[in-house]
Amino acid sequence: MNKKHYALTAESIAERFDLPAGIVSSLPRIEIAGGRQITVERHRGLIEYSREEIAVNTVDSILRIKGGGLEIRAMTSEILLITGNIHCVEF
Numbered sequence: 312m313n314k315k316h317y318a319l320t321a322e323s324i325a326e327r328f329d330l331p332a333g334i335v336s337s338l339p340r341i342e343i344a345g346g347r348q349i350t351v352e353r354h355r356g357l358i359e360y361s362r363e364e365i366a367v368n369t370v371d372s373i374l375r376i377k378g379g380g381l382e383i384r385a386m387t388s389e390i391l392l393i394t395g396n397i398h399c400v401e402f
Contacts, residue, residue: 337370339352339370339374350391350392351367352391353369353370356368373402375400377397380396381395
């Protein structure tokens with residue numbers, strides 16, 4: 312099954328069962344808590360890392376998190392947890 316066919320199937324499933332499309336696709340899920348913590352699910356690894364900026368590879372774009380005192384608190388193949396003063400999130 313090619314990726315285009317999978318995406319259409321996942322979209323159809325999400326629509327049929329009234330689910331958010333991100334649950335059944337490979338799109339990243341991003342959760343920001345109070346400007347102090349960000350969780351990225353379904354990431355594809357780090358591109359850049361400093362205390363002021365972290366660049367995360369995702370399936371279709373680069374996610375840039377900018378701020379101060381940024382730290383990677385946990386990282387697995389699926390989930391990335393970043394803490395610090397988050398000022399900006401760019402896609």
